[in-house]
Amino acid sequence: MEIATLGLTVHPLFTDYQTAEFFDEAVEGAVATPRDIYSDAAKFFGGLSNQEMEASLRSLDRNFVKQGVTFTVYSDGEGTEKIFPFDPFPRIITAEEWELVERGLRQRITALNMFLKDIYSERRILTEGVVPTELVQSSKHYRAEFTGVELPHDTYIHICGSDLIRDHNGQFTVLEDNGRCPSGVSYMLENRLAMQRTFPELYRKLGVEPIANYPRELLKTLQSVTPRQQDDPVCVLLTPGYQNSAYYEHSFLAQQMGIQLVEGRDLRCENERIYMHTTRGLTQVDVIYRRIDDDYIDPHFFRRESMLGVPDLMKAYRAGNVSLVNAVGTGVADDKATYAYVPDMIRFYLSEEPILPNVHTYLGSRPEELTFILENISELVVKAVDEAGGYGMLIGPESTKAEQDEFKTMISANPRGYIAQPVISLSRHPTFCDGKLEGRHIDLRPYILQGKETVIVPGGLTRVALRKGSLVVNSSQGGGSKDTWVLRGDKGSNSSTAKPSEEEST
Amino acid sequence: MLSRVAENLFWMSRFIERADNLARLVRAHQTELLDITSSHHGDHEWHPLLEVTAMGDAESDEDVATYLVSSNANVDSIINCIYFARENARAARDKISSEMWMEINSLWLDVKNISESEPDRHQMICEAAMRSAYQFTGISVSTLSRKDTFAFVQLGHAIERADKTSRMVDLPHFLPEGSSGSAWNTMLRACSAIDVHRLRYGLAIDAASVTSILLFSDTFPRSFRFSMRSANESLRQISGTASGNYVNQAEREAGLLLARVSFQGVEEIASLGLHDYIDSLQSDLNSFGIAIADTFFQLRTDAPVRSAEEYLRNQLQNQSRQQEQQQEQQQQ
Numbered sequence: 001m002e003i004a005t006l007g008l009t010v011h012p013l014f015t016d017y018q019t020a021e022f023f024d025e026a027v028e029g030a031v032a033t034p035r036d037i038y039s040d041a042a043k044f045f046g047g048l049s050n051q052e053m054e055a056s057l058r059s060l061d062r063n064f065v066k067q068g069v070t071f072t073v074y075s076d077g078e079g080t081e082k083i084f085p086f087d088p089f090p091r092i093i094t095a096e097e098w099e100l101v102e103r104g105l106r107q108r109i110t111a112l113n114m115f116l117k118d119i120y121s122e123r124r125i126l127t128e129g130v131v132p133t134e135l136v137q138s139s140k141h142y143r144a145e146f147t148g149v150e151l152p153h154d155t156y157i158h159i160c161g162s163d164l165i166r167d168h169n170g171q172f173t174v175l176e177d178n179g180r181c182p183s184g185v186s187y188m189l190e191n192r193l194a195m196q197r198t199f200p201e202l203y204r205k206l207g208v209e210p211i212a213n214y215p216r217e218l219l220k221t222l223q224s225v226t227p228r229q230q231d232d233p234v235c236v237l238l239t240p241g242y243q244n245s246a247y248y249e250h251s252f253l254a255q256q257m258g259i260q261l262v263e264g265r266d267l268r269c270e271n272e273r274i275y276m277h278t279t280r281g282l283t284q285v286d287v288i289y290r291r292i293d294d295d296y297i298d299p300h301f302f303r304r305e306s307m308l309g310v311p312d313l314m315k316a317y318r319a320g321n322v323s324l325v326n327a328v329g330t331g332v333a334d335d336k337a338t339y340a341y342v343p344d345m346i347r348f349y350l351s352e353e354p355i356l357p358n359v360h361t362y363l364g365s366r367p368e369e370l371t372f373i374l375e376n377i378s379e380l381v382v383k384a385v386d387e388a389g390g391y392g393m394l395i396g397p398e399s400t401k402a403e404q405d406e407f408k409t410m411i412s413a414n415p416r417g418y419i420a421q422p423v424i425s426l427s428r429h430p431t432f433c434d435g436k437l438e439g440r441h442i443d444l445r446p447y448i449l450q451g452k453e454t455v456i457v458p459g460g461l462t463r464v465a466l467r468k469g470s471l472v473v474n475s476s477q478g479g480g481s482k483d484t485w486v487l488r489g490d491k492g493s494n495s496s497t498a499k500p501s502e503e504e505s506t
Numbered sequence: 507m508l509s510r511v512a513e514n515l516f517w518m519s520r521f522i523e524r525a526d527n528l529a530r531l532v533r534a535h536q537t538e539l540l541d542i543t544s545s546h547h548g549d550h551e552w553h554p555l556l557e558v559t560a561m562g563d564a565e566s567d568e569d570v571a572t573y574l575v576s577s578n579a580n581v582d583s584i585i586n587c588i589y590f591a592r593e594n595a596r597a598a599r600d601k602i603s604s605e606m607w608m609e610i611n612s613l614w615l616d617v618k619n620i621s622e623s624e625p626d627r628h629q630m631i632c633e634a635a636m637r638s639a640y641q642f643t644g645i646s647v648s649t650l651s652r653k654d655t656f657a658f659v660q661l662g663h664a665i666e667r668a669d670k671t672s673r674m675v676d677l678p679h680f681l682p683e684g685s686s687g688s689a690w691n692t693m694l695r696a697c698s699a700i701d702v703h704r705l706r707y708g709l710a711i712d713a714a715s716v717t718s719i720l721l722f723s724d725t726f727p728r729s730f731r732f733s734m735r736s737a738n739e740s741l742r743q744i745s746g747t748a749s750g751n752y753v754n755q756a757e758r759e760a761g762l763l764l765a766r767v768s769f770q771g772v773e774e775i776a777s778l779g780l781h782d783y784i785d786s787l788q789s790d791l792n793s794f795g796i797a798i799a800d801t802f803f804q805l806r807t808d809a810p811v812r813s814a815e816e817y818l819r820n821q822l823q824n825q826s827r828q829q830e831q832q833q834e835q836q837q838q
Contacts, residue, residue, distance in 0.1 A: 065615065242597045255600035266508050268805075279512050279654065279744070279802040280810055 013046040013437055014430070023170050023427040024439055025091060037092050037487065044202045045089060050435065056198050057432070060086060063194060084187055085480030087431045090195060091442065091462040092206070095489030101164065101172055101446070102456050104356030107346060109160050109448045112177060112333045114349040116156035120147050120329060130348045131341045135365060138416050139338065140386045141180070141294065141331020149318055149328075152225040153452055156327040159218070159289075160448040161185075161460075164356070166427035173424070174356050175443065177342070178388065179334040180326060181291050184481075185447050186249035188461040189214060189256075191483040208485040209458035214447065215256035217455045218289075222257075224451035225323045226286040233286040236260045236276060238267070240292050240308045250291050264292075269312035272319040288313075289325045297328075336385040336419045337363050359424055364415035373411060373420040377404050380420040382411070395471060397423060426471055429482070431464055441465045443473050444484065459484035507601075507654040513803040514598035515655060519662030521591035522610070525584045526639035527670035527696075529632035531555055532574055532584075534696035554680040558673050575628045584635050588614055602659075603649035606642065613638040657743040658802075660736060665795060668733035671697060672787050675720050675730075678713075679781040690716045697728045713780065722771050730787065734764045737794075744802070753811045755797040763790045 014032040026038040034042035048056070064083045093101075118125050119136050120143075126133040136142055161182025163175040192211055196203050219235065226233035239250035241263050254261035266276050267285065275282035290297060296306040301314040316322045332338055340361040343354040362369040362380070373380060377396055384392030394407045411418045428439035446460030462482040463473035473479040535555055556570060561582060568577050577583040592614040599607055617631050624630065643663070650656040674693045678686035690711045694700040699719055707715040723729040738760045745753055752758045766774070767787070775783045811817045 242593070247596070251596075251599040260508055261511075261600045262508060263510065266510050277509050277805050279507050279509055281806055281808075 013042055017430065017437055017439070019428070019439060021168070022425050022439065022441075023166055023168050025166070025427055025429045025442070026089075027430065037094055040205055041090060041092065041202060044199070044205075053432075053435075056088065060088060060194050060198055063197070064190070085466060086191060086194065087440075087464055087466075087480055087482045088195070088198065089430050089432060089437070090202075090483045090485045091429055091444075093459070093484065093486045095487055097172070098209075098458055098486045099489070100355065102458075104172070104174075104354070105162060105446060105448050105456055106454055107350065107352060107355050108162065108174065108177070108342065109157065109450050109454060111342065111346040111349050112160070112179065113154065113156055113450060115345045116327075116330060116333055117151075117154045118349075119332065120149065120156075125345065125348055128348075130344050131338075132365075135337055135341075135416075136332055139332045139335045141329065141335065143294065143329035146318070146329050150320060151327055152227065152323060155225060155450050156330045157333060158221055158225065158325045158327075158449065158451055160450070161445045162448065164444045164446065165359075165424060168425050168427075170427065172356055172444075174342075174358055175424075176336060176339055177334050178445075179330045180293060182445070182447065183246045183249055183291075184445055184461045184463075185214065186252040187481050188447070188459065188484070189252075191461075191481060195483045203485075206485060207488045209488055211457045211459055214457045215253060217449055217457065218253070219257040219259070221449045221451035221453075221455070222259075222287045222289055222325055224453070225325065227320050227323055228284075228286050230286075234276075234283060235287040235289065236262045236267075236285050238262055238264070238288050238290040238292055238310075240264075240296070244291075246291065253289075259289075264307070264309045267310045267313070269310060269316050272312075272316045272321055274310065274313065274316045274322045285322060287323045287325060294328055294331065297324075331386070334388075336361075336383050337365060337416065340419065359421045362420045364411055364418040364420075369420075370411070370415045373418070374408055377408060377420070379423065381423055382407050382418055382420045385417055385419060393472075395423065423471075426465075426473075429462075429464065431466070431480075431482075433466075433468075438468070440468075441471050441473065442482070458486035507658070509803050509805070511598045511601055512654065512658045513799075514594040515601065515658040516662035516798070516803075518591050518594035518598065518602075518610070519659045520666040521587045521594065522639050522642055523663050523666035524582070524670065525587035525591065525635040527667070527674075528559065528574060528582075528584050528587065529635040530696040530698075531559065531674065532571065532628070533632050533636075534692045537695070554677060557680040558677050560673070571628055575631050576622075584631055585617055588617055588635060601655050603645065605645045605649050609638060609642050609645055652743065654744055657740040661740040661744075661798065664733045664737035664740065665791065665798075667728060668730050668737070669788070669791055671720055671728050671733065672730050672784050672791075675717060676781060676784045686713070687711070693720065699726060699728065702726055717775070717780070722767060724768075731764070731767045734760065734767060738764055751814045753813060753817050754801045756794065756801040758817075759790070759794040759797045763787070763794060766790070 014027060014034070017027065017032040019027060019032055024032070025035075026042070027034050045053070061083065064086065115125060115131075123133075125131050126136060137144070157179040159182060161178040161184065163178070164172050165175050167173055188211065222235040223233050226235075235257070236259055237250055237254040237257075239247060239254075239261055241247065242251075244250070251261055260266075260276065262276055267274055267288075268277065268282075269275075270282075274285045274288070276285055292308050295302050297309040298311065298313040299306045299309050300311045302309070313322070314328070317324055317328065339358065340363055343358055346352055346354045362373050364370050364373060373382065377394070378399070380396045382394040382396070387393070394403060396404065399407075407418075426441040426443060429442045430437040431440040433440070442462050442464050444460050444462050446456055449455045462484045464480045464482055465471055465473045465478070466480045467478050470478065532555070553570070555574065559574070559582070561574075561580065568579070573580050574583060576585045578586070580586065592610050595602060595607055595610045613634060617634050620627050620630050646656065646659050650659065674696055677693055678689040681689050690713070691700070693716060694703050694711070697720055703711065703715060703719055706719070719726050719729060721730045724731055724735070726732060738757075741747075741757045741760055742749065745757065747753050747757060752761060771783075774786075778786065811820065
């Protein structure tokens with residue numbers, strides 16, 4: 001029946017749509033035909049007049065600006081608030097696809113946390129030669145001085161944002177793990193609210209897994225790692241302050257969880273305990289969800305010049321009187337050279353095969369791979385191991401000879417500091433560009449919580465490289481985002497018996 | 507509540523109220539004061555406004571209206587007040603309601619986006635500030651629980667209003683002899699009190715009728731006394747102290763000041779004169795502001811006091827300790 005209606009003509013939305021050589025999430029075939037799971041969405045957007053579509057886009061934008069859902073871009077020393085561009089065509093994932101992704105992510109976070117526990121205690125994986133000792137010790141974010149610190153539930157990474165891409169066969173693949181302070185989850189939540197407000201019919205029709213419980217799950221995760229056993233542990237969110245580019249997210253999450261949003265100057269250490277400074281005096285703090293990197297968190301311990309941190313926080317942390325989320329020293333695990341060993345970690349600790357594959361990675365620290373990188377730089381993507389946000393990166397085929405030479409010099413001077421990967425043709429997704437749909441590259445950042453339990457809300461933040469042909473999805477580099485709809489497994493896409501969404505009330 | 511957040515809430519609210527009051531003054535000035543001052547002072551027709559808003563010492567090449575409304579150089583211009591209100595709101599964003607944030611954020615975006623070439627720019631900024639202040643008050647009253655957040659918002663609002671209303675009553679002092687008649691009109695208009703005045707006292711406007719409404723009325727919501735009563739109530743909401751009692755310096759100063767304007771206004775004006783009386787109210791308000799900061803915003807490690815008795819005992823102990831130290835020093 002569907003084939004008959006769709007087969008009549010090319011869908012009007014996709015008249016000039018080019019999938020090129022890429023895997024497209026929404027359409028298939030030479031005359032771009034919507035995949036089954038996208039047929040309702042295609043019909044819906046195809047049925048909107050230009051005016052209706054423009055009105056919807058305007059209302060979305062207005063909402064984001066008015067609510068101040070913004071991030072700050074710094075240039076010329078002056079911060080400008082921008083909204084994270086939003087594309088209304090939702091990215092849709094089936095229940096079966098998600099089931100696989102979720103199992104893969106659980107496996108991965110479990111192995112990563114076992115790895116961190118191991119390198120900060122027994123170092124079994126190093127002595128058995130699975131991961132080179134040298135690699136861990138040379139990692140910029142390795143904190144040898146925290147060896148032997150006992151953490152609740154042995155969890156180091158409580159919040160992980162692993163970036164997933166789909167290759168030309170549609171295979172979900174892990175591109176990197178963000179195990180320090182992954183950001184973006186507020187956009188995931190705000191995008192959902194915006195879609196529910198703007199396109200309620202479509203949302204209801206498809207039957208989408210809710211994500212609104214994320215703040216509650218996050219709070220439960222924080223509470224589960226309290227060092228003091230008491231009914232109502234005091235959790236706070238530590239922000240660098242409102243000049244920080246992710247401040248909106250910090251205040252949003254604190255508000256959603258009903259916890260205090262604190263700055264370094266609101267906290268002080270006394271008797272190896274952390275207190276916050278309130279209008280009624282000092283209150284002891286049990287768990288700090290910190291959105292400040294290790295380097296800046298304690299000026300007496302790490303960078304002296306940091307004005308953001310809390311002097312002597314590390315004393316209280318080591319004494320086991322306060323928990324940090326994420327723990328100190330997790331940066332070793334999101335070192336891009338460590339990434340290459342995650343499949344081996346999974347085999348080593350769990351005796352399982354990795355469910356989600358890695359992208360093939362060449363390490364500058366391996367001499368034969370270093371030679372390969374230097375000789376083939378024009379065909380590879382090169383990344384600095386400790387950079388994030390799309391910085392410190394060279395996309396070989398799009399670079400000039402001069403840029404390649406510059407990277408070659410940097411790599412030769414510091415081979416451990418670089419990795420290279422083949423250029424992956426990230427999957428594409430229809431995206432509204434100047435009133436019509438065009439394919440744009442996307443990735444997916446799900447948010448994985450691990451404390452006493454492991455929880456992953458279905459979906460995540462789908463980031464879109466809005467510039468034509470671009471592979472870089474980071475917000476600082478011209479990226480935007482989409483809402484991510486994981487369909488409920490228990491129903492077909494046409495059922496209208498979806499139970500009322502819990503999210504409407506938020 | 508975090509001390510820093512309490513401070514942000516307090517100043518957010520003060521800056522909104524400050525922008526509102528400045529806008530009211532500018533608007534009232536344009537309709538009323540223009541007649542009297544332009545003939546006497548030429549280009550300086552706005553100077554009384556600078557005096558009354560304590561910007562009298564300002565050095566600027568800008569015309570006074572620009573200086574008051576849209577100047578970047580003047581930290582207290584309306585547009586800067588709106589900016590600071592928003593910055594404070596941003597830093598306390600997780601504590602105010604999202605509706606409050608959206609109101610204050612829209613106000614800032616609106617005034618920022620009014621083009622400099624727009625001939626009506628000043629009017630538009632003033633109108634936006636005034637309208638938004640009403641909306642902001644309405645939103646906070648209908649969205650915030652009656653807890654600390656609300657109390658600090660109200661406190662900032664009340665102290666700023668007391669400050670600005672009393673300054674406005676001082677306007678005639680800065681005007682040429684014989685023009686106070688229109689000044690009274692300006693004040694009443696700026697305080698939205700012109701209808702109330704007409705209802706109570708008819709068309710005859712004089713110093714006594716204006717002062718009794720703007721300084722001493724117990725029912726008119728912009729009066730100094732009314733604002734001080736509101737500040738007093740907010741402090742009690744924060745500490746839970748019973749009326750007539752106090753546990754900190756802020757509550758003590760608020761009570762003293764409220765008693766002054768409630769019971770002693772006539773005598774004090776008689777002995778000091780209106781201008782000096784207002785000056786002394788201003789100086790009490792300043793020390794009240796400092797007491798608020800000391801009590802709630804500064805780091806305190808001592809245990810909070812629970813009763814006036816305890817508070818008094820601590821103060822008396824401190825006093826006698828200081829006296830002893832002084833005596834010792836003298837003996838040496």
